[in-house]
Amino acid sequence: MSAAWSWYVIALIVLNIVGCVWLLWWTGRRKPGDPAPTDTSHYWDGDITEYNKPMPKWWINLFYITIVFSIGYLIYYPGLGAYPGVAGWTSAGKHEQDKEKFDARLEETFRPYVGQSIDVIARDPTAVELGRAIFSNTCATCHGSTAQGAIGYPNLTDDIWHWGGSPDQILHTVLDGREGVMPEWGKVLTGMKGDNAVDYVIAYVRTLSNPEALQGDFMAAQGKPLYEGVCVACHGIDGTGNQELGAPDLTDGYWMYGTSKASLYQTIAHGRHGVMPAHRELLGETRSRLVAAYVWSLSHEDGAGTAQ
Structure with a gap:
């Protein structure tokens, strides 16, 4: 003032x-x-x-x-x-005093889970409930309150993991974030095979989950050499992807941005840029472990505790 x-x-x-x-x-x-x-x-x-x-x-x-x-x-x-x-x-000083007091209480609550592996934490029902609360406050905006995701945001309740679903990989995703980039291939493919090149690749990619469908499909047959010339570097010759790069498996039938031809055309021709923000500074390591344990428990019910 x-x-x-x-x-x-x-x-x-x-x-x-x-x-x-x-x-x-x-x-x-x-x-x-x-x-x-x-x-x-x-x-x-x-x-x-x-x-x-x-x-x-x-x-x-x-x-x-x-x-x-x-x-x-x-x-x-x-x-x-x-x-x-x-x-x-x-x-501001009053806020800091109150924050320090409540942070101390939270630290006491989280102390039993410091440094523990998330699959171990997930066996504790209390820890799973804490993780669920953190998820609801922090992660539900993108992944939904049920963690089933939305267009452009992955479903966390299935067994499909673009960056890997092991405890360490999930924890790394929460702590340090991920950045997935699908380059624009429209101009490259058009230069190789004409204006219908992207449509050919779409037709072939759709057959990766059912190779028998390739037989007799003219467009898919045209798309196969295009895929092998451009897409194999990330997605592999068989389309199973590469978790080190965040390249999704194209054979599992799961499409994060939708299954429509328009959505696939947008992905291939114009690319995608998906970002999972890092939460290390926002949540700290222990709270990140709790929320990662909750996420891990959603697809590993046999090895997880039940939230109260």
Whole structure:
């Protein structure tokens, strides 16, 4: 806050306090010439009289006490512009104190799981429930409250893992994030086989989960050499992918961006760029282990505890 604004705020506060004191004094005193409290000459219905009685002294004194209290409050706490107050209290400082207190309680709750493997943590029902709560607060925005994902966000409840589904791989994903890039191949493929090249590759890719469908499919047959010339570097000759690169398995029937021809065309011709943010700084290692254990438990029910 600038000095000018600070003095402006101080002036407003002082004027309001002085104004309240003056108003109490002016309205609470009897002025010369005022009629007696029982003599106002205002009558209604013959027996109802309007009196002119000021407020009781004890009531007015309570107002004065309130004003004195407000002055003391403004001196003790920061209320006069940029003046910090004699107590040195700040809302940011109070927040930090409360945060430290609750962080200490959380650390005590999480202490039993420090450094444990997520498959071990997942056997503890309490830990699974803690992980579920962290997931709901942090991960459900993208993966959904049921962890079944959405278009562009993977389903975490099945056994399909683009970056690997081992405990260490899942933990690495949560802690340090992932970045998957599908390059744009539209221009390259068109230069190789003409305007229908992307459609040919789509037709062939769809046969990878059912090789017998390749027989007699002209478009898929045209797409096979294109796939082998461009796509095998990441997805492999058999289309099973490469978890080291995050290249998905094209034979499992799962398509993160949808199964429609338009979606596959967008993926191949124009590429995709998927990012899983790193959560190491946001959650810390132990909370990341808990949420990773919860995610691991969703597809390993036999080796996981049941959330309460």
